[in-house]
Amino acid sequence: xxxxxxxxxxxxxxxxxxxxxxxxxxxxxxxxxxxxxxxxxxxxxxxxxxxxxxxxxxxxxxxxxxxxxxxxxxxxxxxxxxxxxxxxxxxxxxxxxxxxxxxxxxxxxxxxxxxxxxxxxxxxxxxxxxxxxxxxxxxxxxxxxxxxxxxxxxxxxxxxxxxxxxxxxxxxxxxxxxxxxxxxxxxxxxxxxxxxxxxxxxxxxxxxxxxxxxxxxxxxxxxxxxxxxxxxxxxxxxxxxxxxxxxxxxxxxxxxxxxxxxxxx
Amino acid sequence: xxxxxxxxxxxxxxxxxxxxxxxxxxxxxxxxxxxxxxxxxxxxxxxxxxxxxxxxxxxxxxxxxxxxxxxxxxxxxxxxxxxxxxxxxxxxxxxxxxxxxxxxxxxxxxxxxxxxxxxxxxxxxxxxxxxxxxxxxxxxxxxxxxxxxxxxxxxxxxxxxxxxxxxxxxxxxxxxxxxxxxxxxxxxxxxxxxxxxxxxxxxxxxxxxxxxxxxxxxxxxxxxxxxxxxxxxxxxxxxxxxxxxxxxxxxxxxxxxxxxxx
Numbered sequence: 410x411x412x413x414x415x416x417x418x419x420x421x422x423x424x425x426x427x428x429x430x431x432x433x434x435x436x437x438x439x440x441x442x443x444x445x446x447x448x449x450x451x452x453x454x455x456x457x458x459x460x461x462x463x464x465x466x467x468x469x470x471x472x473x474x475x476x477x478x479x480x481x482x483x484x485x486x487x488x489x490x491x492x493x494x495x496x497x498x499x500x501x502x503x504x505x506x507x508x509x510x511x512x513x514x515x516x517x518x519x520x521x522x523x524x525x526x527x528x529x530x531x532x533x534x535x536x537x538x539x540x541x542x543x544x545x546x547x548x549x550x551x552x553x554x555x556x557x558x559x560x561x562x563x564x565x566x567x568x569x570x571x572x573x574x575x576x577x578x579x580x581x582x583x584x585x586x587x588x589x590x591x592x593x594x595x596x597x598x599x600x601x602x603x604x605x606x607x608x609x610x611x612x613x614x615x616x617x618x619x620x621x622x623x624x625x626x627x628x629x630x631x632x633x634x635x636x637x638x639x640x641x642x643x644x645x646x647x648x649x650x651x652x653x654x655x656x657x658x659x660x661x662x663x664x665x666x667x668x669x670x671x672x673x674x
Numbered sequence: 675x676x677x678x679x680x681x682x683x684x685x686x687x688x689x690x691x692x693x694x695x696x697x698x699x700x701x702x703x704x705x706x707x708x709x710x711x712x713x714x715x716x717x718x719x720x721x722x723x724x725x726x727x728x729x730x731x732x733x734x735x736x737x738x739x740x741x742x743x744x745x746x747x748x749x750x751x752x753x754x755x756x757x758x759x760x761x762x763x764x765x766x767x768x769x770x771x772x773x774x775x776x777x778x779x780x781x782x783x784x785x786x787x788x789x790x791x792x793x794x795x796x797x798x799x800x801x802x803x804x805x806x807x808x809x810x811x812x813x814x815x816x817x818x819x820x821x822x823x824x825x826x827x828x829x830x831x832x833x834x835x836x837x838x839x840x841x842x843x844x845x846x847x848x849x850x851x852x853x854x855x856x857x858x859x860x861x862x863x864x865x866x867x868x869x870x871x872x873x874x875x876x877x878x879x880x881x882x883x884x885x886x887x888x889x890x891x892x893x894x895x896x897x898x899x900x901x902x903x904x905x906x907x908x909x910x911x912x913x914x915x916x917x918x919x920x921x922x923x924x925x926x927x928x929x930x931x932x933x934x935x936x
Contacts, residue, residue: 437854440857441853441857441860443861443864444860447872450872450876451721451728451867451871452721454871454873455724455728461724461725462724585703585706588706589706592709592710596713601717602716602717607720
């Protein structure tokens with residue numbers, strides 16, 4: 410374990426260097442997170458005459474800009490790397506290293522965070538300027554907890570990707586499986602439409618699925634739509650998901666690696 | 675001309691043969707395509723759950739736009755996207771030389787290299803959405819409207835293809851273009867909404883930079899009989915001009931191509 414810990418700073422440094430080296434690629438990735446802006450334009454057009462539920466025009470602006478920020482901060486792309494490395498057999502090189510591959514992937518993904526911050530901070534500040542401070546939660550505890558909820562959201566995203574990616578040890582089509590996951594994410598995470606605006610049963614179902622805790626929960630909390638006791642309860646649910654998925658990912662990897670036979674290399 | 679038509683038939687048969695090999699994958703892909711078509715209607719239903727009309731578009735009219743979106747998506751993912759993804763792979767591996775050596779136009783060869791026949795399900799899905807929308811409106815599209823819509827469909831396909839050719843040409847310079855195509859697809863997603871919904875910067879981008887309005891909104895207006903014929907002709911002319919530009923960009927990048935392998 411101490412050896413693993415000592416490796417982490419190096420892994421982070423390598424990941425950061427990679428993020429800087431492929432900066433054009435990074436910018437393109439960031440730009441492709443444009444969906445919240447489209448939905449923002451759409452919903453402000455809808456809310457021009459009268460609010461929808463408790464959402465007025467400015468609420469939609471706050472909601473979707475916060476969505477954009479959380480989405481930029483919680484990006485992970487381990488599934489594509491995994492798929493590629495398992496198919497090409499290059500995962501074998503990773504297995505030779507004394508650090509668990511999952512940890513290495515996590516460090517690589519996380520170390521792009523400073524670059525992502527550079528983009529998301531101006532958006533967050535712009536949002537503050539446009540819609541004003543009163544759209545931000547006034548509760549200091551919730552403000553302080555926001556980074557924790559974002560970390561939890563990132564962990565759920567990453568671990569779910571790791572589990573679905575590990576399925577590539579058994580089936581060839583982990584990619585299309587992940588597309589289904591993404592489709593469910595679009596609706597049940599509040600990415601496309603705030604969950605409250607759905608029929609009641611959808612919002613209820615979303616409370617039992619992990620997607621909500623990957624996005625809608627931090628977003629709703631930071632724009633002051635959840636009172637403190639509810640937010641704390643949801644935080645507990647979020648981290649329960651994190652622990653469950655972490656155990657799942659470990660199990661899936663332990664089983665999958667036994668099946669792994671590298672070709673080539 | 676006849677030679678190129680024969681060549682197209684050959685390439686298409688080869689793609690169909692490849693596609694036939696993975697029958698289970700087809701069925702799964704087909705089922706998934708149907709599922710996604712249904713799923714993509716969810717935000718539309720929610721938006722119109724609280725409103726009669728958005729930016730002057732009623733639910734049924736917005737449904738026609740969605741139909742065009744689904745149909746064009748089928749064209750994009752079935753006929754345009756697969757072959758041009760193959761070129762990018764060629765450029766990266768340096769095997770484009772083999773294509774360039776062949777005694778036919780390189781742009782023609784690379785743009786017909788691969789089809790995904792099962793994407794026809796998306797096209798059918800689009801037609802079903804039209805049928806539902808017009809059934810709900812209780813009328814049929816007029817003959818002139820259908821004609822204009824067909825013209826605009828051709829124009830939209832040409833523009834979509836030309837945009838892709840330009841993106842691919844970018845691969846000659848930046849090599850790693852998969853992300854660029856990802857960005858393109860994510861922007862195309864906005865085409866499922868009528869263009870008049872967007873304002874400000876987004877509207878400028880979607881009209882001039884990536885002409886999404888031409889791909890879904892204008893054909894929908896034509897089908898609804900709201901588009902004046904001169905405008906349709908103007909758009910068609912624009913599409914032809916754009917194709918010319920794409921051709922020029924392609925020729926220029928081809929002339930500067932130096933093989934990566936040898």
